[in-house]
Amino acid sequence: MFLIYCPYCKATREEEEFHNAGEAFIARPADPEAASDEEWGDYLFMRKNPKGWHWEQWQHAAGCGRVFAVKRHTLSYRIAGSWTLAAGKALFLQEGGV
Amino acid sequence: MANRYSFWSLLRHGLKHHQSWQPAWKSPRPKDRYDVIIVGGGGHGLAAAYYLAREHGVKNIAVLEKGWLGSGNSARNTTIIRSNYLWDESAFLFEHSLKLWEGLSQDLNFNVLFSQRGVMNVGHTLQDMRDIERRVNANLLNGVDAVILTPRQIKERVPLIDIGPGARYPVMGASFQPRGGVARHDAVVWGFARAASDLGVDLIEQCEVHDFIVENGCIKGVNTSQGPILAERVGCSASGHNSVLAATAGIRLPLESHPLQALVSESLKPALDTVVMSNAVHAYISQSDKGEFVIGAGIDGYVGYGQRGSPHVIEHTLSAIVEMFPTLSRVRMNRQWGGIVDVTPDANPIIGKTRVKGLYFNCGWGTGGFKATPGAGHLFAHTIAHDAPHPINAPFSIERFLTGRLVDEHGASAVAH
């Protein structure tokens, strides 16, 4: 059980109020028609699944309903912070994320 | 076999006050090089090593385990065994395994306490019942034993269950696979370990694989906490940690690792002699030979490697169990734990080759791979020995996620386990 901060409600709530929506910032192939099966399969199904820091999407399901970015450690479950998707992505890219 | 277990050996050792039993397997130091290395000393890895040695005549095999043998999900699961999957590919896969279970104690000369007490999948809604009928028919067509039970027949088998009109989750019927059941998880690990060791397989505990050594697209070995160990063929069977290991060879897998929890009660008199599962409320329960009720919960909704789960997941499962079995409401739970399961998008495993020549993965068994232990090991051994899959595991390649040829058991099979 952990507590998550919703950047929209500006409130910290129990994990149960939220729904995890998977790895964040997976880039959709810019031109899907031109993407190879390999690129498309990679986009749809392959995941980082790291043991360590993980950028992920959470939805405030029992609250405002909005989706935002959380950086969470998958072993200690520590949370570095919550951001709107745009702010989170900027930080993610700044860290050298791909 | 060096130490054959039998009634007579038990008697003989009994007369000597059990002072002269030999260790069940050897603990050698790792050699510099092997023909095949298996990463992960769970049931699957040990079974693969055993079948490689027994059926494919591979002589020089090591199993590398970071903790002790069976310290992963093999010893953390609720041991439900069944093969009543919907799709042909999955039904053949799990039925292949169930057939191996049926002769396993004899094969290994080790009693794995395989108990075919039947597995019941309960339906609570009309839609559940339609799905159950469809699945039972599909099972029968594939030669998998399956029957549909009425609520009255369920009550006869399971007197504890509430089938009354006031039930929160009305019981409308169930599928039943009589050949399904449970086995003793540790015994499966120990049985395969002992039999593999007897065939000359080196079982190396406390040996964590840090990364794969890859040269020119070919596997050359692994770097471990006990130094580098070389091999031209490496099979990885590390359950929750497969993605982490694959990444060291630059391979991406369609896996997410989640905590999955289970719990057991204090020991009670025998009161439940089959396995009851419910997909809709996500609860499953059986009673162990020691009398404990063994209850499995759901996975946490996020990627997690902490071997513990969120309390609300257990709460959800227990509230469903208590609704279905009201008499259990005052039973005390003794222990609770979590294991890390690697889940694929189509809820079916991967047993196959990778882009790195000589590197194979057996992964993605998610919440339901215990039942597959002998089958997965058998097919993984075949795949490694022939550098090509067996017809039964050919549909379960990594490529299916690139071609789109998924075998989608999500919601199609009976329940997650």
Ligand SMILES: Cc1cc2nc3c(=O)[nH]c(=O)nc-3n(C[C@H](O)[C@H](O)[C@H](O)COP(=O)(O)OP(=O)(O)OC[C@H]3O[C@@H](n4cnc5c(N)ncnc54)[C@H](O)[C@@H]3O)c2cc1C
């Ligand atoms: C709570 C729970 C309930 C379950 N219930 C059922 C059920 O009822 N029925 C069913 O069929 N399945 C069930 N499962 C799933 C089942 O437990 C697994 O699918 C199955 O046991 C996997 O076997 P394995 O041998 O692949 O994995 P494991 O037993 O986990 O073996 C993998 C081994 O790899 C080792 N390892 C990991 N990383 C490294 C490394 N870097 N170097 C060396 N070694 C490493 C680990 O220590 C571990 O021992 C359940 C799982 C859980 C957690």
Ligand SMILES: [Zn+2]
């Ligand atoms: Zn909110």
